Each structure stands twice: as C-alpha cells, then as structure tokens.
Amino acid sequence: MSKYAFEVHPGVHAKLSASSAERWLTCPGSVALSEGLPNVSTFYAAQGTAAHYIAAEEQRGGRMDAMPWFGQTAWVEGHEIKLDAELIEAVQEFLDYLKENERTGDVAYVEQSFTPAMQKLLDKEFGGSTDRVMYRAEEKLLRVYDYKHGAGVPVDVDENKQLKYYALGALLTNPQWVVEDVELVIAQPRCEHSQGRIRGYKFKAFDLLEYAADLIEGANATRGPLAPLKPSTKACKFCPANAARKCSAIEQETQAIVQAAFGELAIERYSPAQIAEFLTKAPLVEQQISAVREFAYQQALHHGVDFPGWKLVEKRATRHWRDEDAAREAFGNLPGALTAPEIRSPAQIEKLVGKKKFGAHAAELVEKKSSGYTLTPVEDNRPAITPILKVLELFEPEAPEQS
Numbered sequence: 001m002s003k004y005a006f007e008v009h010p011g012v013h014a015k016l017s018a019s020s021a022e023r024w025l026t027c028p029g030s031v032a033l034s035e036g037l038p039n040v041s042t043f044y045a046a047q048g049t050a051a052h053y054i055a056a057e058e059q060r061g062g063r064m065d066a067m068p069w070f071g072q073t074a075w076v077e078g079h080e081i082k083l084d085a086e087l088i089e090a091v092q093e094f095l096d097y098l099k100e101n102e103r104t105g106d107v108a109y110v111e112q113s114f115t116p117a118m119q120k121l122l123d124k125e126f127g128g129s130t131d132r133v134m135y136r137a138e139e140k141l142l143r144v145y146d147y148k149h150g151a152g153v154p155v156d157v158d159e160n161k162q163l164k165y166y167a168l169g170a171l172l173t174n175p176q177w178v179v180e181d182v183e184l185v186i187a188q189p190r191c192e193h194s195q196g197r198i199r200g201y202k203f204k205a206f207d208l209l210e211y212a213a214d215l216i217e218g219a220n221a222t223r224g225p226l227a228p229l230k231p232s233t234k235a236c237k238f239c240p241a242n243a244a245r246k247c248s249a250i251e252q253e254t255q256a257i258v259q260a261a262f263g264e265l266a267i268e269r270y271s272p273a274q275i276a277e278f279l280t281k282a283p284l285v286e287q288q289i290s291a292v293r294e295f296a297y298q299q300a301l302h303h304g305v306d307f308p309g310w311k312l313v314e315k316r317a318t319r320h321w322r323d324e325d326a327a328r329e330a331f332g333n334l335p336g337a338l339t340a341p342e343i344r345s346p347a348q349i350e351k352l353v354g355k356k357k358f359g360a361h362a363a364e365l366v367e368k369k370s371s372g373y374t375l376t377p378v379e380d381n382r383p384a385i386t387p388i389l390k391v392l393e394l395f396e397p398e399a400p401e402q403s
C-alpha cells in the first residue's frame with residue numbers, strides 16, 4: 001500500500017490551453033519555441049495541484065470537507081507534498097464559498113472537460129477543463145470557478161483571459177443552457193486582493209463571441225515561422241522556453257534592461273520616464289533569475305547535473321519536539337516555558353468561524369492598517385495617495401503679493 005494519500009503524475013495539456021492563454025495570446029512565437037520542452041513542475045505548482053485534487057475530490061463526493069486530508073502526504077509531479085494546515089484551510093475556504101453561494105437547483109460540474117467541443121467548433125489545439133462550472137437556470141447565469149493556490153501574486157479576475165476561455169469552453173460544452181450572464185470567480189484564499197480573496201467578475205455572455213474570434217485569431221498567429229516573440233512579465237513568467245533558456249528575445253530584452261539600469265549614468269540622472277520604463281520591465285529580469293535558479297535546482301536534484309561551485313544540501317534544520325505532551329511534562333512548569341495564548345489573525349479567525357459569524361463582529365473589532373506605501377503600476381485598483389511633498393506644499397504660506 002502506498003504511503004501517500006494520493007499520487008498525481010504529470011498529464012498532457014492542449015497545445016493552446018487556457019492556462020497558457022495569457023502567454024500564447026501575448027507571445028505567439030512561444031508555442032513553437034516551447035514545443036517538446038518539459039513543463040517542469042515546481043514545488044509550489046505541485047502544492048497547488050495537491051490542493052486542486054482535494055477540492056475536486058470533496059466536490060465530487062459531496063462532502064465538501066477538506067479536514068480529513070490534514071496531516072497526510074501526497075506525491076505530486078515529482079514532489080512530496082505535506083497536506084498541512086495552511087493547504088487544508090485554503091481548500092476549505094473555497095469549499096465553504098461554494099456551499100454559501102450555490103443553491104438547490106443549480107447544476108454544477110467538477111473539472112468538466114471542454115476539449116471535444118472546443119476542438120470541434122473552434123480549433124483543434126484548444127482544450128482543457130474547468131475547476132467547477134455552475135449553471136443557474138432561473139437567472140440564465142453561467143459561473144466558472146478557478147481555484148488558485150499561489151500566495152505571491154494576486155490574480156485579477158476582471159477580463160481574465162484564462163477564465164474567459166473556461167467560460168467559452170463551458171458554454172460550447174453545454175449548448176442546452178440558455179445563458180445571458182457569465183460570472184468568472186477566482187478563489188485565491190492564500191493571497192489578499194483589494195477585491196477579496198475570492199472575487200468575481202460579471203459580463204454579458206454575448207461578449208464571449210468576440211472573445212472566441214480573438215482566440216481563433218490568436219491561435220492562427222502562433223503558426224508559421226514568423227510567429228513573433230514578444231517578451232512581457234505575464235507571458236514569460238511560466239514559459240517553458242524561458243525556464244529552459246531557449247528564448248533569445250527575452251535574453252536581448254533583459255540585457256537591454258540591465259544595461260539601461262546599470263549603464264554609465266548615475267540613477268539620479270535618469271529622467272522619471274526612464275525610471276518608469278525600468279520599473280515596468282524589471283520583473284522580466286527578476287523572473288529570468290528565478291527561472292534559472294529553479295532550472296538549476298531541478299537539474300541538480302533530478303538529473304544529477306553538477307554546477308561548478310554549487311552543491312545540493314538539506315535546508316537548514318530547525319529543532320522540533322518529537323512529542324509535545326512529553327516536552328510539556330518535562331519543562332512545562334518552568335517559568336516562561338509556555339507561550340501565552342494569542343488570538344490568531346482576523347483572516348485566520350474568519351476562516352475558523354465562517355464569513356457570516358465573523359461579519360457580525362467585524363465592524364466593531366477589525367480595523368485595516370497599511371504597513372506603509374508601495375510604488376505600483378497605475379493599473380492597480382488601489383487609490384493613489386498624495387505624496388508627502390505635495391501635502392506639505394498645501395500648508396506652505398503663500399508668498400506676499402508684490403506691490
């Protein structure tokens with residue numbers, strides 16, 4: 001019997017899949033360049049796959065309870081994944097949302113494949129499945145859900161290309177549904193977002209016709225030897241050609257960025273426009289550094305590649321009690337041995353008691369405090385603040401008028 005709660009092995013994805021739509025729609029040349037390259041799963045991606053697996057199993061079984069998986073271990077795409085409290089809580093938040101936001105009469109499918117319909121009606125290289133699709137007949141509403149386990153980058157739901165692709169796939173796969181409105185829902189429980197950890201975006205189903213035309217046009221642009229390579233932060237992040245260092249376009253782009261930033265001019269002498277351009281492009285360089293690190297790690301771990309001057313070691317070990325009860329018995333009476341119980345964060349308590357019960361106390365007990373400021377692209381939907389210098393100018397006494 002396997003020591004793992006479940007095992008997930010790498011599957012085959014459609015060439016022009018929904019999850020890579022952001023990439024191939026932005027950078028058509030990436031499809032040919034990535035052909036045959038391994039889509040190496042990182043540890044974090046494998047964690048996400050494990051979370052998806054549990055969420056899907058619980059929906060299919062109708063139990064909607066992630067707790068029984070807690071403490072077990074899974075084998076996912078080459079990684080051993082501990083099903084720890086953070087992972088289980090995140091999945092449970094998604095399951096709770098489904099329970100609260102769906103009702104009797106709704107029709108829902110878990111991981112319904114839309115490959116046959118998409119390939120028959122739109123393009124032979126389209127395909128994939130949706131985490132969950134729901135249809136509510138009395139509102140003529142189609143809703144597609146996408147669970148995202150990542151904690152680092154909040155994903156916007158408005159006009160999200162991947163989710164619109166899912167919605168189109170669901171619509172074509174279920175032609176019996178009369179749909180007027182479509183709602184895209186992203187559940188990203190481990191990542192705060194100004195629209196909430198679980199956020200939706202509604203639009204008219206009619207708009208999907210235009211999107212279908214965009215997808216077909218985008219797919220055609222990927223074919224042929226002249227398909228252009230267009231580096232961008234979103235497209236290059238998960239591109240196999242980037243991970244395998246096969247793309248000359250991103251190399252040229254990043255070299256140009258680095259040269260511009262570390263050229264002969266002192267930073268203070270750059271114009272605001274030059275600095276803004278660098279800030280916009282810098283993530284490309286950061287991503288490429290991460291991609292090289294991850295590639296080297298995978299090569300060393302799984303293929304024994306030796307990188308001169310580098311070696312694989314175990315991460316720094318921290319000490320843990322083998323048996324907490326025994327440790328408490330041995331040392332618990334010593335002054336200061338036990339930590340004082342502390343209340344968990346509002347987000348953790350909300351997960352614990354549920355949104356409804358938490359909401360009844362939220363206004364009275366919770367306040368939002370920002371830890372400072374950050375410089376962000378103008379597309380960010382948080383309101384801009386007034387810079388300190390401009391605030392001071394408001395209080396400056398006006399110069400006396402010259403007579």
Ligand code: SF4
Pocket residue numbers: 023027029030031033229230231232235236239240241242247248249250
């Ligand atoms: S690394 Fe970027 S520019 Fe190069 S193929 Fe991939 S997405 Fe396109």
